[in-house]
Amino acid sequence: MTDHSFRFTHALCRSPARSVTDGLRAVDMGAPDPDLFLAEHAAYVAALRAAGAEVTVLPAQEAFPDSCFIEDPALCLKGVAILLRPGAPSRLGEAAALRPDLERHLSAVVELPPGGFVDGGDILCSDDEVMVGLSARTDAGGVAALRPLVEELGYRLRLVDTPPEILHFKTESSLLDAETVLATPRLAATGCFAGYRVIETAEGEDAAANAIRFNDPVMLSKGHPRTAARLTAAGFDVVELPTTQAALVDGGLSCLSLRYSLPGEEQ
Numbered sequence: 561m562t563d564h565s566f567r568f569t570h571a572l573c574r575s576p577a578r579s580v581t582d583g584l585r586a587v588d589m590g591a592p593d594p595d596l597f598l599a600e601h602a603a604y605v606a607a608l609r610a611a612g613a614e615v616t617v618l619p620a621q622e623a624f625p626d627s628c629f630i631e632d633p634a635l636c637l638k639g640v641a642i643l644l645r646p647g648a649p650s651r652l653g654e655a656a657a658l659r660p661d662l663e664r665h666l667s668a669v670v671e672l673p674p675g676g677f678v679d680g681g682d683i684l685c686s687d688d689e690v691m692v693g694l695s696a697r698t699d700a701g702g703v704a705a706l707r708p709l710v711e712e713l714g715y716r717l718r719l720v721d722t723p724p725e726i727l728h729f730k731t732e733s734s735l736l737d738a739e740t741v742l743a744t745p746r747l748a749a750t751g752c753f754a755g756y757r758v759i760e761t762a763e764g765e766d767a768a769a770n771a772i773r774f775n776d777p778v779m780l781s782k783g784h785p786r787t788a789a790r791l792t793a794a795g796f797d798v799v800e801l802p803t804t805q806a807a808l809v810d811g812g813l814s815c816l817s818l819r820y821s822l823p824g825e826e827q
């Protein structure tokens with residue numbers, strides 16, 4: 561298997577619930593509009609399909625306002641789903657609710673042993689390394705429980721810090737290829753990407769850092785022209801997608817899918 565950190569055959573998404581209006585946010589800039597959120601979500605799913613993904617869109621779960629951010633309750637590596645334990649009390653139940661779907665779609669499901677919390681948004685994976693940012697949602701106990709699971713799958717786990725001002729490590733970073741990350745200047749300045757080539761988001765465009773490389777395209781939040789130009793100049797094929805509604809509840813592009821390949825079906 562090569563380039564498994566950005567070449568995928570499948571994605572799992574969850575339709576935004578009407579209750580997304582109650583989604584968690586650090587600063588209230590108004591509630592998202594559920595219909596507009598659905599339209600932006602549909603564009604996202606269409607872009608994944610255009611990039612070659614077989615996408616399953618799971619039904620909305622009204623009981624969990626943040627459940628469209630399906631990246632947080634699980635981590636998919638080499639066809640295996642690791643069921644995580646989200647650190648926000650209102651999101652804890654999302655993992656158990658997702659389990660049957662992971663069992664249906666992935667080749668195996670393993671559960672994070674007790675001991676702490678991990679949100680998928682704090683995990684950035686390259687081909688052989690899993691970086692996990694400690695944050696308000698992800699603690700040392702959770703990372704200690706996660707370490708043997710990812711090592712078993714052939715990755716090394718590296719603990720990094722999520723700056724206190726940001727929700728998740730991947731709020732401000734994403735993988736562009738096996739050696740390159742996109743990150744905000746603030747996160748890059750911590751030195752956590754030593755060994756990687758770093759492309760920084762342009763000034764005032766921090767929100768562009770929550771991007772995804774899915775097969776050929778890099779999907780980038782619309783409205784960040786100077787970061788888009790940097791990526792294009794570096795040779796990436798940029799597809800811009802609207803994220804206005806996810807942004808109101810502190811979400812971005814990576815949070816909206818679990819991306820994976822099944823053994824034998826790698827691209």
Ligand code: CIR
Nearest residue numbers: 584629681728809810811815
């Ligand atoms: C939350 O606070 O949990 C949601 N409102 C946003 C989650 C975004 N997820 C992510 O960055 N992976």
